[in-house]
Amino acid sequence: MKVIEATLTTHGKVGFASREVGRMTDTDSCILNTALHYALGLASGRYVDVSHQPTYIEDTAEIVNDVYVTPAAPARVERNESIKTEYITTNRNARSDTYATPNYPATDDPTGKSSKNLPTFERERALAPENVFRFYVFPYGRDATEVASQLPSYIRLGKKRGKGHVSYRIVNGVRRSGEFTLGHPLSVYDHETTPIGGVVMKQMQPTPVWFEAEFDTEYYAIESPFRNQSRVCYPADAKFLATKRNDV
Amino acid sequence: MISDTLTTALENGTVSMDGMTNTPGTNYTTILTLRELESHAVFTTNGQDADIASLSVVGENSSIEYSPGIMFMRKQTGSDRRMGKAIQRELLEYDRPDSMEVNDMNPQSVESALYGSAASGDDDVDIGVTSRVMYDTAFTVRDASACIDEKFQNAPGEGYAKGSRSTIREPDFFEPGTLFPCAITLRDATPAEVAFVVAITKRNKRYGAATTRLGRVKNHILGVYTGSEEGPSNRELTANVITSFAADDEQTLSDVVQAPALDVVQACEYVKDAYDAACENKIAQEPVDEEIVNELLSLADDEELQAILEAQRPRSEAFIDGAIDTDGN
Numbered sequence: 001m002k003v004i005e006a007t008l009t010t011h012g013k014v015g016f017a018s019r020e021v022g023r024m025t026d027t028d029s030c031i032l033n034t035a036l037h038y039a040l041g042l043a044s045g046r047y048v049d050v051s052h053q054p055t056y057i058e059d060t061a062e063i064v065n066d067v068y069v070t071p072a073a074p075a076r077v078e079r080n081e082s083i084k085t086e087y088i089t090t091n092r093n094a095r096s097d098t099y100a101t102p103n104y105p106a107t108d109d110p111t112g113k114s115s116k117n118l119p120t121f122e123r124e125r126a127l128a129p130e131n132v133f134r135f136y137v138f139p140y141g142r143d144a145t146e147v148a149s150q151l152p153s154y155i156r157l158g159k160k161r162g163k164g165h166v167s168y169r170i171v172n173g174v175r176r177s178g179e180f181t182l183g184h185p186l187s188v189y190d191h192e193t194t195p196i197g198g199v200v201m202k203q204m205q206p207t208p209v210w211f212e213a214e215f216d217t218e219y220y221a222i223e224s225p226f227r228n229q230s231r232v233c234y235p236a237d238a239k240f241l242a243t244k245r246n247d248v
Numbered sequence: 249m250i251s252d253t254l255t256t257a258l259e260n261g262t263v264s265m266d267g268m269t270n271t272p273g274t275n276y277t278t279i280l281t282l283r284e285l286e287s288h289a290v291f292t293t294n295g296q297d298a299d300i301a302s303l304s305v306v307g308e309n310s311s312i313e314y315s316p317g318i319m320f321m322r323k324q325t326g327s328d329r330r331m332g333k334a335i336q337r338e339l340l341e342y343d344r345p346d347s348m349e350v351n352d353m354n355p356q357s358v359e360s361a362l363y364g365s366a367a368s369g370d371d372d373v374d375i376g377v378t379s380r381v382m383y384d385t386a387f388t389v390r391d392a393s394a395c396i397d398e399k400f401q402n403a404p405g406e407g408y409a410k411g412s413r414s415t416i417r418e419p420d421f422f423e424p425g426t427l428f429p430c431a432i433t434l435r436d437a438t439p440a441e442v443a444f445v446v447a448i449t450k451r452n453k454r455y456g457a458a459t460t461r462l463g464r465v466k467n468h469i470l471g472v473y474t475g476s477e478e479g480p481s482n483r484e485l486t487a488n489v490i491t492s493f494a495a496d497d498e499q500t501l502s503d504v505v506q507a508p509a510l511d512v513v514q515a516c517e518y519v520k521d522a523y524d525a526a527c528e529n530k531i532a533q534e535p536v537d538e539e540i541v542n543e544l545l546s547l548a549d550d551e552e553l554q555a556i557l558e559a560q561r562p563r564s565e566a567f568i569d570g571a572i573d574t575d576g577n
Contacts, residue, residue, distance in 0.1 A: 162384075
């Protein structure tokens with residue numbers, strides 16, 4: 001099967017609240033496929049949100065059997081380089097348009113707003129420009145070139161929708177069966193299989209992710225981004241939030 | 249009022265006045281600008297230090313890594329939104345005031361329906377509106393070491409003897425002449441909303457901290473582009489300006505980023521050329537005729553803008569109310 005290998009480069013500050021510790025929000029160096037489906041235009045949300053409940057399953061109902069997008073993980077640009085994620089830490093405040101707006105400490109706020117979780121000021125650790133991430137798109141039963149041509153080159157991600165550029169390459173994936181070591185992060189709810197060992201799992205919102213694990217099931221051995229390197233193994237027939245859907 | 253010619257010219261990147269929907273589509277309009285500092289400006293997030301990134305620029309024969317100063321997207325959005333709210337207060341009469349107070353916005357107003365609001369401040373309907381205007385982190389064309397200076401600031405009061413006090417600080421100042429190539433993208437906006445954002449961009453002249461004395465910015469509006477896809481990022485536009493300066497003036501890339509000053513007219517041309525080239529090569533966007541851009545710019549006057557905002561106002565209200573009725577039940 002042909003698989004689309006996507007390389008995402010951040011072109012500005014990209015931040016999302018993976019962790020919120022007091023007045024500090026922190027961005028993890030993994031972009032979940034829940035966000036990527038919307039960013040790539042495979043699912044559309046709503047401009048005006050009344051319910052404040054995520055609707056991932058409803059929003060992706062039409063494409064879930066045609067296309068699967070993996071989470072994105074930090075990627076090497078050159079074969080010999082180590083993977084490092086660059087961050088930028090900034091302060092942020094939500095000022096009104098009146099002329100004077102004092103910042104009060106959370107412990108002594110005469111306006112009482114600090115107890116209401118209304119943002120006034122906080123620190124944010126976000127992804128800096130020029131971070132590189134890689135993810136895969138599996139076009140089930142569709143032509144990979146056609147799917148790739150419909151995916152956007154520029155996407156927006158995160159809280160303030162920072163810009164990123166995505167380039168696509170069609171690579172070869174061979175279907176095999178047996179034991180393998182996971183070569184790219186897999187969202188826990190996207191496949192029914194369970195690991196047989198070597199598990200490194202990260203608790204993330206809204207879905208936890210397996211970063212490393214050994215499985216015994218059908219899988220795709222995908223051509224590596226670099227020559228003479230072993231293939232990237234990924235479970236076959238993964239579906240977005242498969243275990244959370246009633247029709248599975 | 250928005251003319252039929254203007255509506256037709258923007259058709260590919262906008263939705264009709266009555267066609268505003270809650271589901272995102274693929275109608276993009278980009279307003280290409282070059283922000284030029286006309287006075288010193290303070291763009292910091294901690295009140296003291298300018299934020300600096302590290303960017304790589306690849307030229308024809310060489311490449312460099314340089315450290316531009318940053319004008320974050322929200323530094324632009326915040327200032328533009330304040331200008332938008334101010335224009336709206338001036339030209340429209342709302343029963344319910346619309347402010348920048350996060351919990352006290354009027355989501356039905358033209359500005360908030362376009363730029364979004366996190367909380368309605370209404371106990372009955374708790375809604376959040378996503379912005380349909382997208383900004384992008386902007387980078388200085390020159391290196392931070394060439395365009396940022398530390399200056400001494402002191403607020404001593406009028407007493408005679410002064411010790412060391414917290415009123416003394418040395419923040420980073422961006423120098424006049426610093427250039428920030430910027431693309432502002434509107435998604436699924438109406439032609440009236442495009443005219444509103446163009447007017448805000450044209451009329452807003454202060455960005456950053458201490459704007460009553462500093463932060464004077466001239467926004468050169470270089471073009472308007474419409475299409476079904478988003479265009480190049482500020483990072484690419486900035487890199488293109490640097491490589492173009494180097495190629496045309498037979499300089500190295502390092503010479504450009506360390507230059508004491510850069511020609512703003514040339515820079516405007518390079519930013520436009522970079523965007524045009526991207527449209528020709530790979531991006532599904534088309535430049536809008538210069539006449540149309542001029543017509544859009546001419547709509548920034550009070551009278552014209554008032555008519556436009558008054559026409560847009562019931563549509564924005566209907567857009568928000570319709571979404572509440574559909575999704576709230």
